[in-house]
Amino acid sequence: MTEAPRAPADEAPAGVIRTLRELPRPAIVLLFGIALNRMGSFVALFLVLYLTGIGYSPAQAGFVLTGFGVGSIVGTFVGGSVTGRFGARAVIVWSMLLCGLSTAGLAAVTAIVPLLVVGFAAGAFGQMYRPAAATMLAELTPPQRLVMTSAAGRFGLNLGAAVGPLLGVWLAAAYSYQVVFVVNALVDLLFAAVVWLVIPTGPGHGTREATATPGAAAAPGDTAVLGGAAVPADTARYRDLLRDRRFLLFLAGMFITAVAEVQYQSTLPLEVQQRGYPTALYGAVVALNGALVILVELPLTTLIQRFSMRATVAAGCLLLGVGLGLFGLPFGPWVFILGAVVWTLGEIISAPSIGAYPALAAPTPALRSRYIGALSTCQTAGWAIGPSVGTALFEYVGGAVWVMCAGLGVLAYLGMRAGVRDLVPR
Structure with missing residues (x-):
């Protein structure tokens, strides 16, 4: 096969x-x-x-x-x-x-x-x-x-x-x-x-x-090393993924990154409103994010893909958190534009490598879909839980939610540096 x-x-x-x-x-x-x-x-x-x-x-x-x-x-x-x-x-x-x-x-x-x-x-x-x-x-x-x-x-x-x-x-x-x-x-x-x-x-x-099936690279009965233990090359169980501690660090980083990123949908409009700015400013921030991703990501990825996946994923998650953290600075409306540019740059740098990484990290083709599914699950869970966390923090401690975003960006950076392997041959 x-x-x-x-x-x-x-x-x-x-x-x-x-x-x-x-x-x-x-x-x-x-x-x-x-x-x-x-x-x-x-x-x-x-x-x-x-x-x-x-x-x-x-x-x-x-x-x-x-x-x-x-x-x-x-x-x-x-x-x-x-x-x-x-x-x-x-x-x-x-x-x-x-x-x-x-x-x-x-x-x-x-x-x-x-x-x-x-x-x-x-x-x-x-x-x-x-x-x-x-x-x-x-x-x-x-x-x-x-x-x-x-x-x-x-x-x-x-x-x-x-x-x-x-x-x-x-x-x-x-x-x-x-x-x-x-x-x-x-x-x-x-x-x-x-x-x-x-x-x-x-x-x-x-x-x-x-x-x-593993394809031509492995025959039935072959094994792959996962978390220091040998597993059958044709295995396809989520519990096998739990042995891969470095990939679990990657998943944890993706979860907390999703918790931070979703704040632009749930908490940022509240921040803009509380400071007395028009809703149009929030719309401009979201539109700027979308326009930059559509116009810049493809040409920039041509250059970014030449760097190690560990570097691009970690740096991108850090920039994303820092950009969101800038929304909490007590300056004029320009700080929202600056924050959007930094956050979007982090998204552009990290997202293509994040999307490719699970398929490359899976030790066998049989586990590929589980690795990809685990990433999707962690991201979706972060996007689902994040709004409740962010709006609750905003209600009770105000701008601390943006400090949280910056802190999550730092944690994600550390997790990605420790968890992401450089798997693409160069």
Whole structure:
């Protein structure tokens, strides 16, 4: 059994144009599908507005949204496991089919309990595809191209995230929130159909054989060293990941980085409001972040990928925390712009390497989807927990939340320096 073609060990990293030109057609289709799916993902943005509009209290609407968030955490964790068992292609297709049905269900049910169940299902199935998609891209991409491919995937995600809300607002204004959810469901179903029809079965295309076997590099019965202990090369258990202490440090760093980063969504608007600045300033900060990521990340990654992964991940997480910490300085509105630039620079430096790292860190192809799923789970958990932590700190101790962000950036830096291995041949 063979894996997707790999580049020679001494081949230098390439720019985005060359990387995309050399990727196989299924990888390009998958990158396009991920961007399209992100553009059509409206549930988290409009669910609270929809529920309050049909008579539910903000607390009840928040409860349903929490169910959606919990489902997202569960979905990323389960996604890593089922990808190893059934293959990435099958998981993407079935998760998108079920997500489409669940999302359409949000427009059809009105009682609180069914809404909670359907919201949980939409969150779970909507995130279950992420480890599968990342696993498939890792199978289709040479190691020296993974960082740039990760950056290309993020470009599509961020472009979709910028266009999607505008489309959702137009649909809600012109039609209704029910139509918004139905369009979301149709996009999910379209993604499933594209993967099913365009990406072939067979080794290296996200089938069970490609995902769950070591390929030509290892035969059944071979072993790999993990945490000082030998494990079967065809093993596929999350508990094996727990032996990799350095990867656990990486996951801890990602969790606390996510807790810090999500403050720009939950706590930063409160900070801007408390200081008496217009909401437009907050909008400018968020728009600046998105514009810099879309315009700068791809060309900058061409240079950044030539540095060690340990250096880029650690430095990026540190800059991200420091940039968020700048929001607490008692100066004029310019400090928010400065903070946004520093935070975004940290995101640009670290995120492509973070996206590529789990696939390279997994000691066997069978564990690849678990490593990727663990990263997605830790990030999703941090994004889910962070708003409660940040807003509580802001309510009781004010600007200390930004000190927390800077401190988390330092902790993440130390964790990444200790945990991240330099795995890309250069």
